Amino acid sequence: TRLHNLELAGEEWIWAMIITKECTVIICVVYLPPNLSEGRHQVFVDRLTESVTLAHAYNPSCIFLTGDLNTGNIYLPQNLIIRSSGTTVFDNKLKDAAQTLDLTQLINTPTRTGENVQNLRDLLFVNNTTIVQESGSLSPFHNLDHFPIYVRFRFENKQYNKQHFKEIFDFRNIDTENLIN
DSSP states (O other), rough: BBBBBGOOOOOEEEEEEEOSSSSSSEEEEEOOOSOOOOHHHHHHHHHHHHHHHHGGOOOOEEEEEEOSSOOOOOGGGHHHHTSSSOOOOOHHHHHHHEEEETEEEEEEEEEEEEESEEOOOOOOOOOOGGGGGEEEOOOOOOOSOOOOOEEEEEETTTTOOOOOOOOOOOGGGGHHHHHOO
């Protein structure tokens, strides 16, 4: 179900809720253009804070916030920061907001590389790390300029205690042209 009430005006994001027998998950996918002003970054942080706060009213098992935020080098290990374009004021503001909202950022490898620079631009925040089994970035394919990111998580089925596995990505049959479009 799409959660239009969390999609505060002025942002390129989609909020949705997925309800299964085991859990309720809220997912936000966001795009934040590069080179925004400091004031615009503050507006984004304020809207993000409001939306995440509203999302908690649904009492989800987990909130996922992911997308191309065009920032994130602050989450790189020190040895990779020196090969990046550095950290910004917005890096610090977003990190502070995430900590205040009890969100943990999971991606710590560059997701966009150039000739002499490696930057983390695609982030994945969760408010419940206990369900996360694995996360990271995948190898780029086709002509994408960002590496895809992923998370694998598991919720315990309290009702049946049966394990169910589902393969999500089938790269053998990928239609990259259609995916890009």
